[in-house]
Amino acid sequence: MTILSGYLMPHPPVVISAVGHDQSKIVNATAQAMDQVGRQIAELAPEVIVVISPHGPLFSDAIAIRGEETLEGSLGSFGASEIHLKKQNAVGLVKALAEKAVEQNLPAVIFDRHLAKRFDVSGELDHGVIVPLSFVENHYQNYKLVEITYGLLPTDELYRFGQLLTACIEQQGLRAVIIASGDLSHKLKDSGPYRYDARGPEFDAWVIESFQNNDLVKVVTADEDLCEGAGECGKKSLDIMIGALDGLETTTRVLSYEGPFGVGYGVVALTDLKPSEQAKRFDDIVMGVQQRRLTRRNQEDSFVKLARAAIEAYVRQQKRIKLPEALKQTALGGPSKGVFVSIKSSGGLRGCIGTTIGTQKSLGEEIIHNAIQASTEDPRFPEIEPWELEQLAISVDVLSKGELVSGLEALDPKKYGVIVETDYRRGLLLPDLEGIDSAEEQIRIALNKAGIKEKEAYRIHRFTVERHI
Template sequence: MENILRYYLMPHPPLIIPNVGKGQEKVIQNTIDSCNKVGEEISSLKPETIVIITPHGTMFSDAIAISNEDEIKGNFNQFRDLETYIGGKIDKEFNEKLINICKKGHIPAVGIDSKLLKRFNKAFELDHGAMIPMYFINKFYKDYKIVHITYAMLSDIELYRFGIAIRESAKNLNRKIAIIASGDLSHRLTEDGPYEYSSEGAKFDKTVLEYLQKGDIVSVFNMDKCMVESAGECGLRSVYIMLGAMEGEEVKGELLSYEGPFGVGYGVMSFHNKINNKSNLELLINEKKIAFNSKISNSNPYVKLARESLNYYYSTGQLMGVPKDLKKEMINERKGVFVSLKKFGNLRGCIGTFLPTTNSVAEEIIRNAVQAATEDPRFERVTEDELVDLDLSVDVLGEPVKATKDGLDPKVYGIIVSKGHKRGLLLPDLEGVDTIDYQLQIACEKASIDYHQNFEIEKFKVTRYKEGE
């Protein structure tokens, strides 16, 4: 008999708790009924341990957090419910086995406790992403320990491998467990939702649920990144880990319910899998390599050079020389260049020059690409393992010209503000920078210039090159 008895996808809307919803929860009655069904099913399975993967515990950017004290509890005080408390005993033996497996497999994971979290001014407690599934389980079954996991912003493959480590831990301990991937789907389904509406929201929800029902694991991992980012979800990384725990199984999801009346998608799903001993990990890694190589081969020369610069630097520790087979303008022209690195849609590094500081655009790209990865003070240094998950863009700056506020357009022009020796630059067409005033405010903040005082303005255009375009 398999150690993992069942897997579930569950949402975590706080208003589903009666003392929080105060009647509003009745709008998502189908979700409530499905969560009760999960609780009843778990009661019949009687797992010794329930592994809950949540997005809302204390999250680290570089390591998955595993709560590791004897007990853990939480409440809904932040949602004005002073009566409902949830808690349980932690399966520390499982944690120890899981952390050791991760250490041997070089999977970034760390046990956290009150002492560690105090350093970050955080409390050791359950979050609502864990408590809401437990609320429904505890109605029917309480004789279990928990493993409380908060995912990190790691690559999808790393999260999948962590899921495999959960599977190995259960097998090695001969522990009967159930796994819950806690996560809401798109938060951008309607105009009056908690986030700005996106037409990609409903598309994401429909797509990911269909793939999970079919057991099409590769497609879950290969969903369009722009769609995923636009959807504003919080459950996909929980799903990645859960799917890793399904390694060696034929996946089949049963959708119990889906609702989105408050602008957020709530999906409840139960998985009835069969053992087939086929590995998806190798397939996922190969698919990733194919997609990565395709992206590189289809990139324009500017972004391709930035990528080659990073690969060369991380292989040799040195800056590469300028290749001879580049476009003439890349070798002969001197311009300012910004290189930006994004990881899963989030900025990971950006370094550039207002005006040229080297002999060519090519040299500017080579140097700034490496500095964006290693010297941006806002971020930790990019590791070599991260390179495959980065998306690069190169902005080649036009000549700055003096300007007035009336002649600006944040979608068309970048700006340079200056006062004395202080200078601040902001590139054009940045997400969320939609007004001239906001663009000027940000540029002034970067230069430590008082926005309400007089300062000089220059504007410039850029030619932007993106990887894969």
Template sequence: MENVMGYYLMPHPPIIIPDVGKGEEKKIEKTSLACNSIGKEIGDIKPETIILITPHATMFSDAIAISDEERISGDLSQFRCSNIKMDIQIDKEFNIKLGTACHLEGIQSVLVDSKLLKKYNCTYGLDHGAIVPLYFVNKYYKDYKLVHITYSAIGDINLYKFGMEIKKVAESLNRKTVVIASGDLSHKLKEEGPYSYSPYGEKFDNELLESLQKGDILKAFSMDKVMIEEAGQCGLSSIYILLGAMEGKQIKGELLSYEGPFGVGYGVMKLRREENNVSNLDLLIKNKEEKFKDKLNNNNPYVKLARENLDHYFTYGRSINDISSLSSELLNQKHGVFVSLKKFGHLRGCIGTIMPTTNFVGEEIIRNSIEAAMHDPRFPSVKKEELDDIDISVDVLMDSVPCEKDELDPKKYGVIVSCGMRRGLLLPDLEGVDTIEDQLRIACDKADIDFDEEYKIEKFEVIRYKEE
């Protein structure tokens, strides 16, 4: 008999709770009915432990957080609703075994309590990502202990492996368990939503829900990275952990409801393990290896050079010396170059030059790729074992020209601001930089220029080369 007896995807809009929505919850009635059906089903299962993965408690960049005091409590007072309160016992035995298992498997996780979180000026407690799903569970059943987990940007396969450890611990403790992945889908479905509209929003929601319904794990893990970033979602990492807990079998998903009237996608789904054995982990690892081979064989000379130079540096302790085989376009041009490194979608290093400092673009890439990896003061130096998970982009800067504020376009042009000896640069088409004001403020901050000071503005175009 399976110890994990239920797998669920649930959204967490506070507005779905009548005390918060005050009538607006009727616009997502299907979502409410679907969440109630899951709550009733969990009530029928009567689990000893509920595992809940949330995006909205304190999140660490390098470790999954597992709440670890005797109890955990919270309310919805931040949503002007103080009468919805919860105080739940934590399954500390499960926590200890899970933390130990993660340590043995090399999965970054940490047990967190009030004392630890205080060091980061954070508080210990239930967040709305946990309270909203549990609101529907508590209607029907309260006799459970909780394992409260906040995911981290440690990589999709590591999240999947963490889910596998959840299942192993439930089995080793012979604990009747259910797993809830709390997460909303795209926040960019409408102009009047919480974020600006993106056509990627609906596409992301459709692709993800379809892959879960079909049990196509590989597709769920291989969605376009640009689409994922542009969708503005918070549920995918919770889902990766949920799917890891289902490892070893084919899976199917039953979509109970999907709505998005407020500009945010709310998906409610039950998932189940089928009879057929399959190692989705093996498929994911093989797919990752193939993608890395594609990076090494990238036929774009700019990112290929940056990749080969980093590999050479970590192998021999020095940059590439023999440049005789470089393409003519790398040897015949002189431009400023920025090299950016991203790991799991998050910046890991970025160093560049506004004007050329070497004899040609190829040398500029060789120099700045190592600088980005080893000497970006915002990050610790990159380690060799990280290279597989890093995506590289190379921005070649065209000559800048003086301009007025209204001639800028943050998607098309980069900007340079200067006041005396102070100078700040911002590349174009950066996530979260949507307006000219945003662009200028950030550039001024980088240059230590007061936004209200008089300063000169230059714009420039960039040719961006990315690993695909």
């Protein structure tokens, strides 16, 4: 067996005493569990350790694999430059993996110093690699390293990449351990890095209980809205690692879980791997993902169904649909209003365009027009392609009439959207957006979108939305 084990390991620098100092004691359970993983890996003595990290060169449309012969980095940006890692890359495995990915139509790129310079990002190892491996290095150093940074790709593609990773490892006859580096929810407490969201503890419970029950399919097929609302960074790492364990029975142990700083830290060991036909999970993964998408579609209301129909017809056939006769007798056939259509994929926002007042003959026609615009004319993104259509989540916001307000005290970013304007410049921000928790931040972003400096005189309008999902 060439895959020896797999692990979920968090990467909070605070868990290392040289960074966290007294705070490290608060996450002692995590540190002890990570040390236990280091001891287990030392006993297995792998030739290669593959670490899947969220914090390397992250692309929306491709998986990045570090390509330099020597991989090096430190925790200097966290005040602990003495925590330093330098390892030889398993270059042969990297090249084979990239080549096979191209053959299998999986987007992957070898990321070397030339690409680092082109994209103006660091070519050094990130803390998503260094923190977990610091606990390995305490017990074992005789291995080559492969770092993979997941792309913002659909779940089933990440899973397939994991399967391909194992195929390449086996082809090269290597003994390997895989580490999925990732923290769980970042929204467990208001005192954490983000505002509390009930989906945070729900997501963490989903993942931990799934591992406790050795239900790896359930881990991978977690609802995308739940993952997004939790503000996690480990799910896609797990998608790849569990894909690499496809066809293998595992003994799964949750070694620790805690979240004292508002971020969930889970340490999980998947060991005692044995080939099994019953453990081939890919078909169940695909079915689970498809069922999740079908359920979402079935729950869409008439506003969202109309936007989706407009997008699909235009992307597939360059055809602009007309408002169906049956909908002309509903609110969609009534007076037009300001409408924003937002499109998301597994990689996050994929397009968002709208109007602040009605510009078409009816509300339904406004939705059709803006849905097509959002899918083809948002300058931040390339046009949506036909292969993406099944993965899209769509929402439609119908705007109320704007109301002039005197200052920030009249705003609430969860309830009100804002429009800032001066002269011919105008910026708009919808309400209840992920990561925007204060009126100050909401106004700052709206001003930036409008090209208005904070010291300039400007007017603020607030509005509410009727959100359809």
